[in-house]
Amino acid sequence: MILRTTLLCLSFLLPGVQVQAAINVFTCEPEWAALAKELGGELLDVYSATTALQDPHHIQARPSLIARARKADLLVCTGAELETGWLPLLLRKAGNAGIQPGQSGHFLAAEQVELLDVPERLDRSMGDIHASGNPHVHTDPRNILQIAGPLHQRLKQIDPDNAEHYTRRFEAFAGDWQRAIDRWYAQLAPVKGAAVVVHHDFWSYLIDWLGLNRVATLEPVPGVSPSSAHLARVKQSLDLQAVTMIIDTGYMNDRPANWLSDQTGIALVTLPATADFQNGESLYDWFDNLAALLLEPVK
Amino acid sequence: MNSITFRAVGAAALLAPAAQTFADAGAGGYAHASSAFNPAISVILDGVYASYSNDPEDYNIPGFMLGGEAGLSPEGFSLGHSELIFSSDIDDKFYGRLTVAFAEHDDEIEVELEEAFFETLALGGGFTIRGGRFYSGIGYLNQQHPHAWDFKDAPLVYSALFGDQYFDDGVRASVILPTDLLIEVGAEALSGKKYPTGGEHQGVGSWTAFANIGGDIGVSHSWQAGLSYLSADGIEREHGGHAHGGEEAEFPLFTGDSRIAGANLIYKWAPDGNYRERNVKLQFEYFNRDESGEVTLVNAATPENSTLESKQDGWYLQAVWQFARSWATGVRYDRLDSDNSGSDPNVLDEAGLVSNGHQPERASIMAEWVPSEFSRIRLQYNRDDSYQVSDDQVYLQYTFSMGSHGAHAF
Numbered sequence: 001m002i003l004r005t006t007l008l009c010l011s012f013l014l015p016g017v018q019v020q021a022a023i024n025v026f027t028c029e030p031e032w033a034a035l036a037k038e039l040g041g042e043l044l045d046v047y048s049a050t051t052a053l054q055d056p057h058h059i060q061a062r063p064s065l066i067a068r069a070r071k072a073d074l075l076v077c078t079g080a081e082l083e084t085g086w087l088p089l090l091l092r093k094a095g096n097a098g099i100q101p102g103q104s105g106h107f108l109a110a111e112q113v114e115l116l117d118v119p120e121r122l123d124r125s126m127g128d129i130h131a132s133g134n135p136h137v138h139t140d141p142r143n144i145l146q147i148a149g150p151l152h153q154r155l156k157q158i159d160p161d162n163a164e165h166y167t168r169r170f171e172a173f174a175g176d177w178q179r180a181i182d183r184w185y186a187q188l189a190p191v192k193g194a195a196v197v198v199h200h201d202f203w204s205y206l207i208d209w210l211g212l213n214r215v216a217t218l219e220p221v222p223g224v225s226p227s228s229a230h231l232a233r234v235k236q237s238l239d240l241q242a243v244t245m246i247i248d249t250g251y252m253n254d255r256p257a258n259w260l261s262d263q264t265g266i267a268l269v270t271l272p273a274t275a276d277f278q279n280g281e282s283l284y285d286w287f288d289n290l291a292a293l294l295l296e297p298v299k
Numbered sequence: 300m301n302s303i304t305f306r307a308v309g310a311a312a313l314l315a316p317a318a319q320t321f322a323d324a325g326a327g328g329y330a331h332a333s334s335a336f337n338p339a340i341s342v343i344l345d346g347v348y349a350s351y352s353n354d355p356e357d358y359n360i361p362g363f364m365l366g367g368e369a370g371l372s373p374e375g376f377s378l379g380h381s382e383l384i385f386s387s388d389i390d391d392k393f394y395g396r397l398t399v400a401f402a403e404h405d406d407e408i409e410v411e412l413e414e415a416f417f418e419t420l421a422l423g424g425g426f427t428i429r430g431g432r433f434y435s436g437i438g439y440l441n442q443q444h445p446h447a448w449d450f451k452d453a454p455l456v457y458s459a460l461f462g463d464q465y466f467d468d469g470v471r472a473s474v475i476l477p478t479d480l481l482i483e484v485g486a487e488a489l490s491g492k493k494y495p496t497g498g499e500h501q502g503v504g505s506w507t508a509f510a511n512i513g514g515d516i517g518v519s520h521s522w523q524a525g526l527s528y529l530s531a532d533g534i535e536r537e538h539g540g541h542a543h544g545g546e547e548a549e550f551p552l553f554t555g556d557s558r559i560a561g562a563n564l565i566y567k568w569a570p571d572g573n574y575r576e577r578n579v580k581l582q583f584e585y586f587n588r589d590e591s592g593e594v595t596l597v598n599a600a601t602p603e604n605s606t607l608e609s610k611q612d613g614w615y616l617q618a619v620w621q622f623a624r625s626w627a628t629g630v631r632y633d634r635l636d637s638d639n640s641g642s643d644p645n646v647l648d649e650a651g652l653v654s655n656g657h658q659p660e661r662a663s664i665m666a667e668w669v670p671s672e673f674s675r676i677r678l679q680y681n682r683d684d685s686y687q688v689s690d691d692q693v694y695l696q697y698t699f700s701m702g703s704h705g706a707h708a709f
Binding site: 059091103225 | 479671
């Protein structure tokens with residue numbers, strides 16, 4: 001009781017203790033922040049630990065993230081070991097019982113969909129591989145919809161008083177998003193089946209959705225930068241006429257992809273890794289942008 | 300206003316949700332089985348080639364009695380700090396970790412249990428309790444394993460005051476306040492048996508308290524500032540590090556009370572907050588130690604002792620620049636100062652507590668190649684003026700990490 005009183009007193013004295021009824025949602029990546037915002041609207045105070053320009057593998061459990069995780073009612077992350085370098089540490093430091101693994105406040109998007117690129121063998125000589133599969137599930141819009149279902153259920157569980165609100169918003173989102181998927185798919189018909197070179201296996205789900213043909217990956221193994229010798233070998237192996245584009249990811253070092261594009265004349269398309277949530281970009285805006293960028297080389 | 304505030308705090312801090320296992324995979328979920336039931340195991344391989352212009356056996360820091368791990372690596376090839384680390388969530392309420400370090404001293408392999416602790420996961424309200432053996436929360440670097448350091452050796456102030464690092468058995472309670480800025484306060488009750496405390500204590504022999512505050516400035520900058528304090532009475536502390544030699548060797552014993560206060564400031568910059576490609580880290584720490592008691596020269600021909608009033612302090616400032624994905628370079632400057640007095644200056648002199656006006660300092664520069672998160676090769680040069688004769692020190696060090704993925708701490 002003394003402790004409670006002390007905490008109460010502290011809360012008056014300290015700046016930054018915000019008085020708000022909103023549900024605090026902490027997301028590891030901006031795509032889940034954007035999705036949560038679609039499903040919860042003004043009832044949620046959504047914070048994303050990373051931006052579209054950051055590599056979510058390589059984040060540090062820095063002070064601001066610990067403070068945000070401490071206050072979260074719901075944590076939404078990708079899982080599949082994408083955040084293995086920092087999320088477990090963050091969870092241990094935050095002292096927040098409700099968002100620990102197994103609790104209703106802990107939601108992992110990758111557990112809601114089937115993963116691609118599951119390695120048959122685990123060995124670090126194969127690079128920074130993920131035992132459970134490729135974690136970049138948000139690059140297929142069908143996965144977004146599949147994740148939205150259980151995520152809205154979770155919101156209802158965390159905030160049962162507003163269950164109807166979440167149901168209403170989810171139903172509206174599901175309809176709109178399905179129509180958007182159909183639109184993007186039709187729009188992208190010209191690149192269907194195209195041969196592409198990727199820098200990192202970031203776009204596997206997008207490639208799967210559009211039926212693209214990945215003919216080469218610039219990284220020799222995941223997470224390891226290509227050497228010039230490796231790049232030269234990739235270049236040699238390519239049938240230059242057949243490759244439509246090189247796909248790079250926004251937050252990655254662009255030199256290898258630039259070099260290959262300069263050397264071969266193959267169009268380089270740098271796709272933003274995710275929605276720029278912090279600047280108000282929605283998932284719709286992001287996929288619109290991806291579609292426009294992917295269509296450029298075939299115009 | 301009051302009632303709303305109560306609700307906000309109440310929801311977050313007071314009503315820690317009852318632990319309730321949630322069927323996470325749920326309908327249509329895909330559980331991604333991994334080695335979740337096994338403890339995560341990491342093995343750290345660390346080794347060094349060292350070259351000195353002075354004899355490393357002569358190493359001392361005037362004004363400071365050394366102990367713990369303080370001292371130089373042997374000249375030539377030697378193994379550094381090889382570690383075996385087991386960690387895991389124990390259940391939904393506890394996390395546990397065990398760290399065993401292997402080091403060689405005088406041709407003998409010493410196995411040291413550096414960490415063996417549990418930590419709560421489910422107290423809620425920002426509270427965490429840790430119990431067992433762990434690195435004390437004082438300072439910034441003290442809690443980092445040597446393989447996570449940015450230089451091969453500990454800062455001089457850590458070597459001189461803590462014997463490189465302070466760990467002990469006991470309990471820690473800490474709380475994170477519900478603010479956007481990180482505010483963490485904690486306290487530890489420790490046995491007081493480990494260097495730089497020591498001796499037999501009934502109950503708690505050493506107390507510490509610490510506070511950290513930190514946050515971001517925009518997307519690219521983040522910082523943390525900390526204060527810490529250690530208080531230990533009734534210490535009986537042997538000095539001489541590992542160079543005990545034969546049974547008859549003479550060594551100084553300190554008995555008395557110790558107070559250590561420290562402050563640190565960490566600042567990091569990464570363009571767009573993307574640490575992977577490039578980042579800069581600035582790190583500053585200051586410690587000040589006040590001790591009073593007696594120094595006894597044990598095994599001296601005739602029993603010798605002196606009272607001791609000791610004031611010692613030191614700081615270091617370092618900057619590390621990761622300028623490409625796999626390359627980093629850094630500089631560090633160390634400085635120490637001491638003012639010791641007692642009833643018998645000859646005893647203090649023999650114990651190494653007389654500095655004769657020498658102010659120990661050291662300048663270091665390093666470059667490292669980090670081909671992946673799991674490997675690092677480092678070249679480091681120190682211009683070491685710990686004692687009156689300048690020493691040129693060169694280290695070529697490898698550090699490899701096998702097994703489970705390490706944590707990216709701030």
